[in-house]
Amino acid sequence: MKSFGTTEYETDGVIFLNKPIIVLVILMFLFASTGCSSKSGKEESVKGPEATAEVKPVELSVYRFRTNLTDDEFKAYFVEPIGKKYPHITLKMIVEDKGTTPEELLAAGVFPDIVFTSTSDIQRLKDFKVVQNLDDYVKKTNLDLSKVNPVIIESIKQFDDRGELPALPFAVGVGVMLYNKDIFDKFGEKYPRDLMTWEEVLQIAKRLSREEGGIKYIGFDPSEPALIASQLSLPFVDPVTNKSVIDSDDWKKVFQMVQQSYEASGIMKNEVPIGREVFMKDQKLAMFPLWADNFVGRFEDESKKGEFNLNWDMVALPNFPEAVGTGRESTTQSMVLSNLSKHKEEAFRVMAYMLSDDVQIEVSKQGRVTPLKSTEIQKVFGANLQSMKGKHIEAFFKAAPRKLHKPSPYDQTIVRPEAANAAVLIRKGQDLNTVIRTAKETADKRIEAALKK
Template identity: 40%
Template sequence: MYKKTAIVLASASLLFTAAACSNGGGAGKPAESQSRDGKKATQSVQTTEPVKLSFYSFGVSLTDADFDYLFVQPLKKKFPNVTLDWIKSGTGAMPEDLVAAGNIPDIVFTPSPRLSNYYKLGIPYDLTEMVKRQATDLNKFDSVVLDNIRQYASKGELLGLPYTVNYAALFYNKDLFDSFGVKYPVDGMDWEQTLDVARKMTGMQNGKQIRGLDPGHLTAVGSALSLSFVDAKTNKALINSDEWRRATRLIEDMYRIPGNEFGKDRDTPNKSRNAFLKDRNIAMYAYWANGMLGLFEEMEQKGEKLNWDMVTLPNFKEALGKNRTANSQLLSISSTGKNKEIAFQVIDYLTSDEAQTILARTGRLPAVSKPEILKSYGADLKSLQGKNASVVLKTKPASFHPTAYDDIVNTILENAIKDVMSGKKDANTAHREAEEQANKEIAAEAARTAK
C-alpha cells in the first residue's frame, strides 16, 4: 500500500468552475477576460463545492517538510476548498500499478526523463489548449527546458509545466583541500584542469585513502556535450560514436589516477555521494544540486557540519558554460482526471512568480529564472550561506533529443563504461557491444509496446 497524506488547502482568491468539478458536465461556462497580452483568457466560475486532487510524486526527492513548504503552505492562499492526497511512489504504487488499478493521479510531479514512461502509459494530458485559455506565458520558461518536455511526446504535445530545473555542480571538501595544501577549485574549469587538481588531491592521509574526484553518473559526462542516446528519427542507438568514446576515455583518465581507482565502494552515484558526505574521503564530487543541497541542510540541522563549497560543473573546453542536459522536475495533469481545469490552475499557480520565489528560497533552481526571483535563491538554507551560490547563473543546460528508449540505452551504456573502468573491456569494444545490445532491446521494446 502506498502512503497517503490528506492535506486540506485553504485560501480565498482563485476562482474555479463548477463544471470542472464534474469533469465538464456541470452547469456554467467559463468566463472570459483580457489577459496581460491582450488576448481573451478563461477564468473560472467560483464554487464552494469541495474538490479532492490526488498528487503523485515519482523519481523526485520530496520530504514531508518539502511538500508542506513548497505545496501546502503556498497554496493555502489560493484554494479555499481543495484537498490534496499525496501518493508516494513505492511498492504497489508505481506508475504501472496506478494505471492497472484505474487510480491515475490528478497531478504528477516527476523529472522530465520519466516522461517517456508516463507517455507510453497514456498518463499525461496535453496542456496546449489549457495554456491558451489560461493565458499562461510560456516565454517565462527557458526554451531549452520547454523544448525538452515537448520532445518526449510524439507530436510535440505539452506534457507538463517545468517547476524546477536541476543543475549539476562540482562540490568539494574544503577541509581536505586545506590539509593537502591545495588551492580550491574555481568556476569555469575544464576537465583537464580538474584532473590536474584531482591528481594533487589523491593520496593517503592519516591511514585513509583520499580520492581526488568522482564524476557521479558516468553517462552524465557525455551528456554535457549534448550527446543523445538514441536517434529520434530512426530509433537506433547512438552510443558507439567518437564523442561518447571520448567521454569514456576521460573517465578512464580520472580513475587511472593512482589511488582514485574505480571499485565496488563507488560503483553507483549513491555510494560515491555517501563517501563524499559521510566517509569524507572524496575531495571533489560532480552531482545534481537538487540531490545535494537538501542533504547539506539536513546535516546542518543535525550538527553534522561539512566544510564544503561548490563551483561550476567542469566540461570539455569547447563546451564550457554548458551544464548537463536539460533536466526539469515538472508538474503534469492526468488525461483521465475529473478535475483537469482545477488541477491545471494549481500547477499554473506553482509556476507563478510568487510560488517560484518560495521555491528558489529552498535552494532549488526555479523554472522561471527572473533576476528578482533568483535574488532569493537559497535564502532559507543555513547551509548555503557564504557559499558560491552564484554557480546557478553561470551555466546553461545542454540541449539534446530525448526518446522513449533513453532509459534503456542509458543503463546499457552506464554498465559498459563500468566494464571499461574495471578493466573487463576496452572502450572501443564496450561501446560497440553496448550499441548492438541497445538496438536489440529497443527493437524488443518497440515490438512489445506495439501489441
C-alpha cells in the first residue's frame, strides 16, 4: 500500500509554521487518510510478504516428469497450501504424455515453470538445457537448507558439474524389505529384523524356498543389480574414460549376491515368475526389497476398496557387512526451476514453501518420506493411511540414505539396463564372469555410439 506523508521544516530543533502552512498540512493529512482508507479494502485480502505491495495474479505450471504425483496429491500438497500462503499465485499441473513431452513443449515455447521429477531424471532435464541454478535464489530468500538431511542436498548437487544446487527435494525415495508374514508363519520361521546382512537373508531364503500344497514358495528376490549397487554407492561409468565400470570388484560382488539369491531361492535355471506382483498379488514370495513409493499408495488404495488381504510388514534394508546401517543412495522427488520461466521468483517461492514444516507434515502423514531431519515429522509418517496402521514404520528411517555416486548421462539409459540383462543371463545359468565381461563390452559400445551423436 502506498501512502503519503507530511513534510516538516526544522531549524536548530525548532519547527516554524505559519497559518497558510498549517492549513496546507491539515489538507494534506486529510487527503492522505482518505487515500489510505480507500485502498484498505483491497489490500486486506492479500496475505503474506506481498501484502505491502501491489500484487499481480500469476499462474504457474508444474510439470510432472517421469515420477508419481496424482491430481489429488497435487491439490493437497501444492494448490491448497500455496493458495493460502500466496493467494495471488495459482497452479496448474501438466503431465508428461503424448503432446507434452519436453521436446514438444520446448518446440511450442510453453515449457513449464517448475518440473516435479525424480533425482535420476535431472540429468535428462540438463540435456534439454532447462535447469536453473538455485544458489542465488536460496541466498536471496534466506531459505534455510540446514534443516534438510545434508546427504540429500549433497546428492542433488552431484548433478551439477560445479557443485551448485539444481533442484530442491520434495520427498525422499526410501527402500525397505517387505516380507509376507503368512509364509513365515506357515514354515515356523522367525520374522526378519532391521539391518541384517545379505548373507543372513539368504539363509532365511533357503529355509522358506519350498513347495507345499502344489505351491512353490520363493524365499527372496534381490531385485535388479543396480539397486543393490546403490547400497554401496557404486558408480556406473568412469567420468574420465567414459567407460562402464560394472566389471569392478565391487560390482562383481553385487552380481555374485544376485547369483547366490537365485540359488538360495531355488529359481536358478527356473522360469517361475519373480518380482513385485509375485509378492503383492500371487503372495508366493517371502521377502522383497522395494521403494516406498512403489507400494505405499497401492496398498492404501486397495485397503480402501476392501481388496487387500496381504499379511505383510517391513524391515530396514539389509546390506553387505561393511555397509550395514545404510540403505540405498539418496534419491528424491525433486523440484526443478525452469530457466525459461517468466516468473522465476514466484516459482522459487512455491518450491521453497514445499519444504516448510506445515507442508512436510501433511506430506509425511500421507506416506511420503520427508527430506527434513525433523524426527517429529518422521513420527507422523503414514498417520492418515489405513494400510500403515500397526506397521513397523521405523523401518523407513533406520537405514540411513547414502550419498549418491557421481552420475553420468549414461547411468540410467545404458549401463543400468545392461546390468539388469546380465541378471537375466545369470539366472539362466550362464557363466558369471562371461556375463559381466559381455555386459561391460556392450555398455561401452553403446556409450561410444552415444558420444558420437
